[in-house]
Amino acid sequence: MPRVHNFNAGPAALPLPALERAQRELLDHDGTGMSIIEHSHRGKAFEAVHNEAISLLRQLLDVPDDYHVLFQYGGASHQFAVVPLNLLHAGRSADYIITGGWSEKAYQEAERIGTVRVAGTTEVDKRYTRIPRQEELTLDPNAAYVHMTTNNTLFGTQWHWLPETGDVPLVADMSSDFLWRRIDVRRFGLIYAGAQKNIGPSGLTVVLARKDLVDGGRKDIPTIFRYATHATNNSLYNTPPTFAIYLVRNVLAYTVETGGLDEVERRNRRKAELLYGTIDERPDFFRAPVEAASRSFMNVVFRLPSEELEKRFIAEAAREGMVGLAGHRSTGGIRVSLYNAVEVASVEFLVSFMRAFASRG
Numbered sequence: 001m002p003r004v005h006n007f008n009a010g011p012a013a014l015p016l017p018a019l020e021r022a023q024r025e026l027l028d029h030d031g032t033g034m035s036i037i038e039h040s041h042r043g044k045a046f047e048a049v050h051n052e053a054i055s056l057l058r059q060l061l062d063v064p065d066d067y068h069v070l071f072q073y074g075g076a077s078h079q080f081a082v083v084p085l086n087l088l089h090a091g092r093s094a095d096y097i098i099t100g101g102w103s104e105k106a107y108q109e110a111e112r113i114g115t116v117r118v119a120g121t122t123e124v125d126k127r128y129t130r131i132p133r134q135e136e137l138t139l140d141p142n143a144a145y146v147h148m149t150t151n152n153t154l155f156g157t158q159w160h161w162l163p164e165t166g167d168v169p170l171v172a173d174m175s176s177d178f179l180w181r182r183i184d185v186r187r188f189g190l191i192y193a194g195a196q197k198n199i200g201p202s203g204l205t206v207v208l209a210r211k212d213l214v215d216g217g218r219k220d221i222p223t224i225f226r227y228a229t230h231a232t233n234n235s236l237y238n239t240p241p242t243f244a245i246y247l248v249r250n251v252l253a254y255t256v257e258t259g260g261l262d263e264v265e266r267r268n269r270r271k272a273e274l275l276y277g278t279i280d281e282r283p284d285f286f287r288a289p290v291e292a293a294s295r296s297f298m299n300v301v302f303r304l305p306s307e308e309l310e311k312r313f314i315a316e317a318a319r320e321g322m323v324g325l326a327g328h329r330s331t332g333g334i335r336v337s338l339y340n341a342v343e344v345a346s347v348e349f350l351v352s353f354m355r356a357f358a359s360r361g
């Protein structure tokens with residue numbers, strides 16, 4: 001079976017050379033006679049991989065020295081609880097900007113832990129088709145933090161600007177657009193991103209956090225939930241998901257070798273331009289529900305004239321080796337995820353299929 005064109009929403013495509021490296025190194029990691037999975041997380045071999053992954057992240061994103069780079073287990077959903085557990089002190093309140101299903105979930109978890117406010121939402125009839133404007137936000141200048149979701153995996157919207165929050169730290173769930181291009185880490189107090197969209201396997205989450213927020217985090221919570229615990233122990237307080245960290249290392253090393261994030265961004269822009277261009281060519285056939293200024297570079301959603309045609313589209317595409325095109329179970333339609341590892345050639349193949357499908361009607 002040849003490799004498919006993988007448009008999965010997550011877990012999702014990974015760069016083939018990063019997987020091939022894992023295959024080559026699997027039985028004998030670096031001349032040690034065992035796989036990295038079998039190594040102690042306290043040994044030199046794993047420690048080297050772990051520290052390389054952290055320093056590659058620092059290098060790719062220019063992470064300032066006053067930020068920790070942490071590895072957490074349990075996915076981004078785990079952070080929905082861990083963020084307020086650490087940062088939402090008694091007597092304080094946190095602001096949440098709701099732009100999709102994941103930010104709703106983050107808000108609901110925080111609500112169980114402390115006082116939270118909705119500082120803005122673009123929900124209309126359970127759907128989200130755009131990002132709010134600054135004037136639509138009602139931000140509390142005394143909030144402990146403002147939480148946002150930079151890319152909305154389900155609804156295909158993405159922030160192309162950042163809300164102005166004054167001295168209030170901005171906390172971002174970047175799971176589905178982490179490393180899609182460079183960002184200014186300083187604009188954020190804390191960033192978290194599940195690995196399985198853009199940088200590796202599921203079950204591992206990267207956290208970039210300003211050191212003063214980590215140091216000032218709540219101490220009356222279980223040790224394992226404290227960011228400070230993981231920061232003090234270089235994310236080796238307990239056994240981390242070693243194989244996931246190893247694979248992230250492979251993906252990041254490959255990203256650096258092939259031109260870094262400027263090259264990643266160039267390819268991502270090219271892919272989105274190809275796909276949105278094709279959708280816009282045939283507004284009579286392809287319907288894009290998302291406001292143009294809020295379109296996501298990572299998850300492109302669109303509808304066909306009927307659900308019947310959508311089913312046929314997905315089935316015919318699968319026969320041609322294109323998978324992962326069904327919309328989220330809550331929204332229906334078509335969703336094409338264009339994460340970093342999706343090749344421009346795969347998108348070229350998809351858009352020529354789309355043109356042919358639309359002309360057949």
Ligand SMILES: *Cc1c(COP(=O)(O)O)cnc(C)c1O
Pocket residue numbers: 010074075076077078102149151152153173174175176194197202203
């Ligand atoms: C996928 C995703 C999540 C959930 O990740 P899990 O690893 O399943 O917990 C959270 N937020 C966003 C934006 C996502 O895309």
